[in-house]
Amino acid sequence: MPKHVIVLFGASIWLAFSNTGFAKPITLESPEKKASVLLSLAKGQPQWELDYNGHKVLKSSRLGLLLGEAWQGGFEVLGAETASADSIWKPVWGRCSEVRDHYNELTWKLLEKQGAKRRLDIVVRAYDAGVAIRYRLHGEGNVQLEADETRFAFTGDYTCWSANGERPNIGPVKLSEYKGSQFPLTVRVADDCYASVLEAAIFDHAFSQPKRIGPTEFQFAFHNKNEKGGELALPAETSWRVVLLGQTPGDLLTGNVMLNLNPPNVLKDSSWVKPGLAMWDWRAWGGKGDDGFVYNLDMASWRRMIDFASKHGIEYLVLDANWYGHEFDAKSDPMTSRDYIVYQPNPNSPKMGTKPAPENGDDSIDVPALIQYGKAHNVGVILYINDVARNNYDFDKTLATYHEWGAAGIKYGFMKRNGQDKVLTTREIVRQCAENQLLCDFHDGPVPPSGDERTYPNYVTREFCHAQADARSSFTPETFCTTVFCNMLAGPLDMCNGFMTLTDLEKERPKVFRPINSTVVAEAARVLITFSGLAYLPDTPESYESKADLFEFIARLPMTWDETRILNGEIGQHITTARRSGRTWYIASCCDETGAELLIDLNFLEEGTAYTATLFEDTEKTHFKTNKESYRVRNISLKKGDRITARLAPGGGHCMIVEIEK
Template sequence: MQKFLGALLICTAIIPLQAQQVLSPDKNISLTFAILENGVPSYKVSYKQKDVIKSSALGLETKDVPSFLVGFSVKDVKQSSVDNTWSPIYGEQKSIRNQYNELVVTLEQKALKGRFIKIHFRVFNDGVGFRYEFPKQDELKYFIIKEEKTEFNLAGDHKIFWIPGDYDTNEYAYTTSKISEIPSLMAQATIPVHAQSPIASPSVQTPSMMKSADGLYINIHEAALINYPAMALNVDAVNYKMSAHLCPDGVGNKGYMQTDAVTPWRTVIVSDKAADILTSKTILNLNEPTAYEDVSWIKPVKYVGVWWEYFVTGKSTWAYSNENNVRIGQDFSLLKPSGHHGATTENVKKYIDFASSNGFDAVLVEGWNVGWEDWFGNWKEEVFDFVTPYPDFDAKGLQQYAAAKGVKIIMHHETSGSATNYERRLDKAFQFMADHGYNAAKTGYVGKIIPRGEHHDSQWMVNHYIHVAKTAAAYKIMINSHEAVRPTGLCRTYPNWFAQESARGTEFEAMGGLAPEHTTILPFTRMMGGPMDYTPGIFQTDLSAYGRGDRVKTTLVKQLAYYVTMYSPLQMAADLPENYNRFPDAFQFIKDVAIDWDETYILEAEPGDYITTARKAKGKEAWFVGGVTDENSRTANINFSFLPATKKYVATVYADAKDASWNLKPQAYTVTKLIVTNKSILKQFVAPGGGVAISVKEATTDEIKKLKKL
């Protein structure tokens, strides 16, 4: 169970009902609630006297009952303060402070027989969260949401890092522009992605990251997305106003509600320092603690896998046969093998041996189960049964082989978008995993969703993902979901749902590549909601080595840095084992780097340009630093003040060579050992598309004598 420390401070105050103000504990953020003309509820937010969100309307439009938009008066107001500390099961720091001032406004629609709702506002030192509550009452039992009308009236034409609004995919490349430029760039930004459903009006997805002309960093997202569709943001590019746009279902409705009910929290994180955005824990704090009684089985995982070879080598495939019309239940041993199947017993053993000899926890195996011959693009309901291996995959034998070497196998459950089929087979699939010693599953939702007409981000699918996580917990199985709705901090409530993809990850490096700036944006956008299974660690970045024209647009050292800058309790060494064997000194960093942390320090950051992060390993006197840049070279300023005083440490610095770049000599790097203290400052060259990675441990007497001092 998560532990709660500290005191809960609650006070109730009766204050004037026309305009209510609540400040953050440090007094820097001010949120004001007011009733506008015609009884429209509104709010505004400022930071250090600067407008962040100007007066913006609140409310929901409904389909079957009178809407929650106008005719409101304030019935009651309560304020309270909370200050406690809790300990996550895994994460970027061992304890998280949950400190906020809260305003709860009860609003009455007197013309509708006194029907009422509540709006909760929580103001933290780094942002605000607010949500609607619909208490049980005689005048309100069931209702259908036509659209949420929450507005975010911005204070200017901010710089914004955005991807197009879409009901089915988050896998777009980021565009950087002014808000006013979004409509003219939308067609160019909406590149083809599988099963995409772009929103017709100009819209962007959350988390939406912005920077104002006067130096404010602003992030808009949501927290605790449960029993509700995901929110995109409509964009009024003339007035710099955004508004909620919920994902519809197959008949066009946005949500089905029964009181008591609450919406997700709408979040606005703000600071005049980019680093504060990355260290914010407001979204996690707005999620409920887990109700799981036993969490001892939930542990971070570092893994390798039968995966990257499918994308780059052309020598192996997910499918066992070249036939393309198969059914669940048929005898797959009668199919003619293609000779290119990757998930064979022999091949998986090689990965198990590699994992065991290099200290990895697990091996992901994709393509182990029958059905891959015609899984994609047919909108077929019963594609996989999740329990029948191909004839050349010995599930029991591999379990025994892996267990003898101290390695787990991560099961792959690709659903091809058929959530109905997966739900019918879920318990049987998880029991199969439990029987074979598999304690983690990678789920996938490539393709159009079944039930047909639903979307990846609709209310039904949001509930499906949570159902999978809760069912998996009953079998003590951890879930890494791909192509699912973007995360909203639910890894706190359902901690076995410990990683997601939900963005453009490494696989796209083999499908046209990712811009060098991509991973300087993701921590400010997608990763605000939770950990990402980005699958880093590609050493062979020039894919012409496999007869391909693609290139990974990073240096080798930048791939090392990702293990620190891209937080996840699930980290993959994604490249082929033979490529790691070619660079054993660089591979050492991947073997050494921690994946669970006591403390995190953002040393420097600017979205779209650079990030340098330092972290202390959980329960160890070991620290790791990672720095990444965009397409421009730079000098990273690494201040070691996070180290304890009085001691000396060895810093092993993995750096780009002076002539390295993402497109020229990406594998050129140096490894240097230096003696550092908490007063040391390292100014390190970072190549275009490059990075820096550093491991730090306490120095021995001999090391202090022999090594150069910084």
């Protein structure tokens, strides 16, 4: 329940309109007047403009939806209704333990001038950290969304960056040269003004992508081959078209606009939803233990990972593809354990080989038994499944079976759908998982995050990025420092950071194809910086044990937080993130290929309290290409107001645990 709620509904404003359908422009300001939206009609066409912190961000831009039955004769204004709200609510998990929802809202009521005289409401919310617009359609029956005509025309040819699927991010590039097609689109309007365009509360129709209209003007276009959004049952509301706003890049990451635009948690019981770290078999495959053990996709390897996870308080183990048979074979039953051994004959090829399990073997694949083994060691098991299995087997029965086995969640891969079908199918899978108390993670081109983890907290993460070592490549340090200011603005990311062995991985592991561009301290830092309800740890237990002091930073991360701050940040260059759990702060920094010297100001610590800090640092010789595994650990005393100079190697990182002195 909200800690406090203030909701004020202003008087309805019924505006007179002339025979030409003209009405005076209306301005909506955010509570502290940082952001303002101007709405107007130009020859019956709705328009909007956006200002922030003294800067004109968007010049006059079109608003509207194109429906199956086109609007006739433009619009006239019926009136407007205002509302304000100020409340605090508690998420099940997230970047902070309390979220303030403080906004002013305007519902602009329009009437079709000719034809059927249909209603269209344009709902605008103004937060101090961003603005959002959605459409409300009235009537009965069904309506086809032919196109979204919402445009955003920037006032200058500014520098921008954007998400780019499972490939390196786009940018820095001028808006006039931008050739991408994926939100978020982050723009530097001025040194003290940053904006990011994206979409919130994607539930009922196709999600959107940016489509160029002019040199610095773009349109929300439905992500579909024919650019149609799908069919909606009336009355209906669209998703929110959002512009996040901040004076620094870090401001974009600390606001809660995306969450606040989504409906509250619909789960009656969320006590079973536990964020956490997860061991993972896929990238560890081929790794060697000190005793000569070689990790495979088998029971011995999985039990070994569970033992390690249990010892270090790691919550989960993820079984990736092929535990129930070849993932793209329609005959592979997702409710049975495979009865053969899989291996990779050629390390340079993704193709797998199979061979019979040893006769009379006492270690045949038995996933239900493995799940019980995990339960006995307080480690949950998450199971891979994909579209092939869902399409060929009863999915309700499959998820009920996983629940009966005691599985903790699913990782869903390779959904071969698009448009509205992909959105609705994803929503149904998340809902079905919630009914069976299963966490949910989507990979391989998922529907973008949109703040929907508020509504379905079991939707803990998704691979809305280039995950480490995925797509047969490894991302660069610059890509990481861009992804966090683009993709991560939409929501939790499954980026799979945390390797502790970085030398010759591509030579021994079938699922690591290129060298990892990082240092071990940067790998630890990335686990904290990348916000996610589920963080996959891609290395072997022995790799983590070999750097036990550094691994302590990762193992202690709670993955749900009381407070988050961005202490430093330049898109594509560097970032410092501080997250608090209780009275302990975890602070991590990463940089691009050039290295960095970052000042970490600890003015947020408690006054009059003595702290001790453990620092995990690159050394003078560390380099993300030539000396990846060199690091040092040291301890210092701290107090409020102290400043730490963090020296990061090229492609490197810096980590700190700051806690009350005992």
